[in-house]
Amino acid sequence: MSSSLPITVTVNGRERRLDVAPNETLLAVLRERLSLTGTKKSCGEGECGACTVLVDGRAVNSCLMLAVEADGRDVLTIEGLASGDELHPLQEAFLEAGAVQCGFCTPGMIMSAVALLATNPDPTPAEAKEALCGSLCRCTGYVRIIRAVLDAAPRMRPVGNGTHN
Amino acid sequence: MPEHVGQSVKKSGGRERVTGALQFAADMQMPGLLHAKLVTLDCARARILSIHAAAAEQVEGVHCVLTPADLPRPMPRYGPVEDDRPVLADGETKYYGDPVAVVAAETEQIAAAAAERVRVQHEELPGVYTVEDALAPGAPLVQEPSLRPDSPHRDSNVYNEWHYAWGEAEADEADLVIEETYRFPMQVHFAIEPHVFAAAPDEPDGVVIWSTVQHPFPLRRAVAESLGLPAAKVRVVATEMGGAFGGKGYPKFEPLMAFLALRTGRPVRLALSLAESFLAGRRAAGVVTMRSGFSRDGRFVFNRSRADYLIGAYADITSSIVSKAAYIGCGAYRIPNLEVTARAVFSHTPPATAYRGFGAPQYLWALEAQIDRAARRLGIERLQMRLRNIPDRGEELIPGDTPVDGDWKQGLSLAAEAVGWHEPLPPGHGRGLAIGVKSPRPGAASQALARLHHDGSATLMVGTTEMGQGSKTAFSQIAARALGIPFEKIKVVCGDTGRVPFDAVTASSRSTVCMGNAILAACEEIKRKTAALAADAHGVSADRVSVSDGMVHLPETVLNYAEAICSSYGPGEGEVMGLGEFRLPRDPEHPLGGPAPFWEIIFFATEVDVDRETGQYRLTKLVTVADIGKAINPAAVKGQDEGGSLMSVGQAMMEQFILDERGRPVNLGALDYRIPTTQDIPLRTESLLVENADGPGPFGAKGVGESGATAVAPAIASAVAQATGASFTELPLTAERVWRRLKQQERAPDTSAPD
Ligand code: FES
Ligand code: FES
Numbered sequence: 005m006s007s008s009l010p011i012t013v014t015v016n017g018r019e020r021r022l023d024v025a026p027n028e029t030l031l032a033v034l035r036e037r038l039s040l041t042g043t044k045k046s047c048g049e050g051e052c053g054a055c056t057v058l059v060d061g062r063a064v065n066s067c068l069m070l071a072v073e074a075d076g077r078d079v080l081t082i083e084g085l086a087s088g089d090e091l092h093p094l095q096e097a098f099l100e101a102g103a104v105q106c107g108f109c110t111p112g113m114i115m116s117a118v119a120l121l122a123t124n125p126d127p128t129p130a131e132a133k134e135a136l137c138g139s140l141c142r143c144t145g146y147v148r149i150i151r152a153v154l155d156a157a158p159r160m161r162p163v164g165n166g167t168h169n
Numbered sequence: 170m171p172e173h174v175g176q177s178v179k180k181s182g183g184r185e186r187v188t189g190a191l192q193f194a195a196d197m198q199m200p201g202l203l204h205a206k207l208v209t210l211d212c213a214r215a216r217i218l219s220i221h222a223a224a225a226e227q228v229e230g231v232h233c234v235l236t237p238a239d240l241p242r243p244m245p246r247y248g249p250v251e252d253d254r255p256v257l258a259d260g261e262t263k264y265y266g267d268p269v270a271v272v273a274a275e276t277e278q279i280a281a282a283a284a285e286r287v288r289v290q291h292e293e294l295p296g297v298y299t300v301e302d303a304l305a306p307g308a309p310l311v312q313e314p315s316l317r318p319d320s321p322h323r324d325s326n327v328y329n330e331w332h333y334a335w336g337e338a339e340a341d342e343a344d345l346v347i348e349e350t351y352r353f354p355m356q357v358h359f360a361i362e363p364h365v366f367a368a369a370p371d372e373p374d375g376v377v378i379w380s381t382v383q384h385p386f387p388l389r390r391a392v393a394e395s396l397g398l399p400a401a402k403v404r405v406v407a408t409e410m411g412g413a414f415g416g417k418g419y420p421k422f423e424p425l426m427a428f429l430a431l432r433t434g435r436p437v438r439l440a441l442s443l444a445e446s447f448l449a450g451r452r453a454a455g456v457v458t459m460r461s462g463f464s465r466d467g468r469f470v471f472n473r474s475r476a477d478y479l480i481g482a483y484a485d486i487t488s489s490i491v492s493k494a495a496y497i498g499c500g501a502y503r504i505p506n507l508e509v510t511a512r513a514v515f516s517h518t519p520p521a522t523a524y525r526g527f528g529a530p531q532y533l534w535a536l537e538a539q540i541d542r543a544a545r546r547l548g549i550e551r552l553q554m555r556l557r558n559i560p561d562r563g564e565e566l567i568p569g570d571t572p573v574d575g576d577w578k579q580g581l582s583l584a585a586e587a588v589g590w591h592e593p594l595p596p597g598h599g600r601g602l603a604i605g606v607k608s609p610r611p612g613a614a615s616q617a618l619a620r621l622h623h624d625g626s627a628t629l630m631v632g633t634t635e636m637g638q639g640s641k642t643a644f645s646q647i648a649a650r651a652l653g654i655p656f657e658k659i660k661v662v663c664g665d666t667g668r669v670p671f672d673a674v675t676a677s678s679r680s681t682v683c684m685g686n687a688i689l690a691a692c693e694e695i696k697r698k699t700a701a702l703a704a705d706a707h708g709v710s711a712d713r714v715s716v717s718d719g720m721v722h723l724p725e726t727v728l729n730y731a732e733a734i735c736s737s738y739g740p741g742e743g744e745v746m747g748l749g750e751f752r753l754p755r756d757p758e759h760p761l762g763g764p765a766p767f768w769e770i771i772f773f774a775t776e777v778d779v780d781r782e783t784g785q786y787r788l789t790k791l792v793t794v795a796d797i798g799k800a801i802n803p804a805a806v807k808g809q810d811e812g813g814s815l816m817s818v819g820q821a822m823m824e825q826f827i828l829d830e831r832g833r834p835v836n837l838g839a840l841d842y843r844i845p846t847t848q849d850i851p852l853r854t855e856s857l858l859v860e861n862a863d864g865p866g867p868f869g870a871k872g873v874g875e876s877g878a879t880a881v882a883p884a885i886a887s888a889v890a891q892a893t894g895a896s897f898t899e900l901p902l903t904a905e906r907v908w909r910r911l912k913q914q915e916r917a918p919d920t921s922a923p924d
Binding site: 044081085091098099107108114134136142145146149 | 177179180182183184185186187188189190191192193195196198358359360361362363409410411412414442443444636637638639804805807808811812813814815816838839840844845846847848850854
């Protein structure tokens with residue numbers, strides 16, 4: 005329909021060259037073009053956080069970001085978080101704390117938490133709640149999610165603020 | 170030996186969920202997939218004059234625009250109880266969002282653009298959107314009387330009416346009589362995963378459905394009957410769901426997708442937006458008028474109520490929702506004389522369907538508030554008041570039904586203690602209590618197929634579906650214990666009617682008990698058969714062989730399962746299958762079709778801190794105490810109570826689905842319909858369990874899942890009432906509503922709130 009624009013974006017450490025439509029969201033590109041379906045779509049309007057990914061280390065709602073805006077940037081999705089078979093401490097902590105029920109909010113929730121711990125390696129419960137308030141979960145009541153984030157924080161500190169490569 | 174039951178083992182499928190590898194319905198890739206979009210009108214009730222699809226059909230990439238003209242006549246209709254829901258609107262839309270046509274195209278974008286180009290000439294008609302409007306004389310009828318010629322209600326908007334009574338139904342005198350009307354709004358499920366429905370032609374002459382559906386077997390029936398296919402030619406695959414809460418229970422647009430797939434010869438998928446999901450199902454609103462009589466010492470003398478539930482244009486499962494709520498009209502209390510009349514009332518609103526708690530929250534909102542009011546008027550402390558009315562273990566709750574099967578006073582006392590009931594209240598604070606009780610679906614069956622493979626690992630094949638509740642994990646734990654093999658060696662295959670045996674529904678907190686027992690029975694059969702195989706292979710009589718802790722004990726030797734199976738079938742070959750069944754008794758004389766196998770009960774205690782100036786309040790404590798018999802997986806059980814109760818915090822404090830005067834949603838979507846976020850977590854939460862191993866499920870388990878979402882609202886309102894001296898009859902209890910009530914109260918003090 006409309007003319008497409010070439011972009012170059014690094015996704016989970018791998019450079020991708022794509023032609024995208026001007027109105028195509030980053031979420032659509034991740035899910036439909038790159039088959040990275042770990043990033044979820046729920047509200048599609050920036051209210052639920054299910055689609056959260058990191059762009060240059062910052063948590064963004066990928067349903068609100070145009071793919072063209074990601075040109076030249078570095079995108080990290082849930083698929084890029086573990087190192088091979090070794091889960092990221094947050095992924096591990098979510099499992100241990102019982103913070104995952106259906107798991108539909110989980111990728112977005114974990115990516116928001118990654119962004120939080122990158123800037124604040126030792127959050128208080130209130131700070132963790134504040135940082136995750138844009139991510140909705142209907143299953144868990146959040147109690148175990150917050151616990152998981154607080155549990156993961158000390159495990160991440162000795163090795164710096166990220167384990168992906 | 171593995172001892173998994175009672176341990177919080179990590180969730181089956183957890184790793185796939187934290188890595189994003191788990192495929193939800195919208196993530197599945199299907200070759201040749203077409204995308205569907207519903208064509209709807211910008212009004213609720215309308216007469217359809219004509220549908221012009223030509224402009225849409227010309228859009229490049231469009232494969233089909235399916236209209237009622239393409240469907241059999243009369244229009245196929247389906248539903249879990251009544252076949253009243255048309256595959257597409259039949260001459261008239263009944264609610265905002267009722268589809269009049271559907272487009273299938275190469276991409277979602279093309280389908281959406283084409284759907285806009287389908288021209289539907291229509292004439293908006295007056296509709297009814299509240300109980301009062303629907304019951305008013307001369308109100309437009311939602312359902313054509315010809316659809317239900319045998320119903321005594323066919324010339325009204327009453328779908329059905331249920332009446333239960335015991336003791337002296339006429340009793341109306343007591344030391345204290347209180348009458349009040351309570352309102353509970355419509356709410357939406359807001360599962361974070363929107364609904365997805367897909368269908369594809371299946372060889373030979375069949376169809377396969379993938380759906381975010383909790384109950385694949387009722388869906389198979391709906392699709393088979395709509396298309397005139399034998400059940401064997403319809404395969405329904407229930408995908409892993411991103412939350413469901415009752416909203417994904419019963420058939421929605423799957424029959425439509427089946428027609429579309431057969432017409433285009435391609436797989437077709439309809440992925441609703443979150444906003445569209447609001448229109449696919451919601452909770453019935455409730456208006457309950459209750460008249461309660463108490464003795465001076467705070468005991469119930471009688472309780473009489475009329476409960477009207479506002480449902481949509483189709484019956485869906487509301488007959489069960491309303492009848493079950495009314496049937497347990499005594500809540501968790503001993504009420505000697507009781508009468509309940511409940512009605513399900515049709516309206517031109519989106520379909521009402523099951524919602525965690527079923528019909529109980531609407532009713533309990535009234536019942537618990539009545540007790541609080543009475544306590545205040547009688548000068549009796551609220552905990553004492555409840556304890557005086559709670560029946561003892563073994564006592565009759567509802568005449569002729571299962572007696573009280575737990576220590577309910579113990580449960581309530583525990584909740585009170587945990588919230589600090591007897592401690593001095595900080596200024597501006599209040600505390601509240603409430604009890605939620607319901608029962609699982611009666612008279613239903615679950616079957617499980619267990620397969621012990623040649624290497625001693627096992628597969629369980631069950632019709633139960635996984636929506637986050639953790640049934641796969643619990644089932645693996647149960648089977649691991651029963652077979653005596655490690656949890657990690659068990660795989661659970663869920664909810665695919667082409668592969669697994671029958672299960673009635675994944676609902677009403679029944680799976681751990683009912684499917685759990687079926688799995689136990691299947692495992693027992695496996696052990697019997699394995700013993701027999703080994704006996705035969707070793708030439709000893711079967712009664713000299715026993716199986717325990719995963720080992721087969723023969724007179725001379727001990728074999729593990731792999732050795733036992735291979736000793737009979739040969740190396741690397743064979744397997745042993747067990748089919749287990751668990752059925753609840755069906756009793757045609759029983760009002761609900763059978764007695765309750767257990768009472769699912771939970772005790773709530775809350776504490777709030779209210780700012781009288783603004784009406785803002787915060788939940789400082791939320792305690793749940795669930796009497797669950799035995800927790801197969803304590804973390805998962807507590808997770809259910811935490812999640813259910815926070816969901817109910819939403820119902821109590823902020824959630825309502827609002828329609829305008831023409832039946833159009835005002836808050837359609839996440840922007841305008843607020844649910845709790847991390848900022849709404851109570852300052853302190855505690856989920857406690859009472860485990861007396863007194864349930865009918867495996868290892869003494871009772872069910873869990875729904876109860877957390879039954880009676881949080883009355884417990885919160887009770888606390889706000891204590892803090893402010895004002896009492897409430899309408900939900901949600903927003904800051905504005907509290908503030909208004911306080912202002913009103915300054916003018917005319919409220920005498921019914923607790924001190
Ligand atoms: S899908 Fe992006 S915020 Fe909800
Ligand atoms: S775990 Fe289901 S939405 Fe969060």
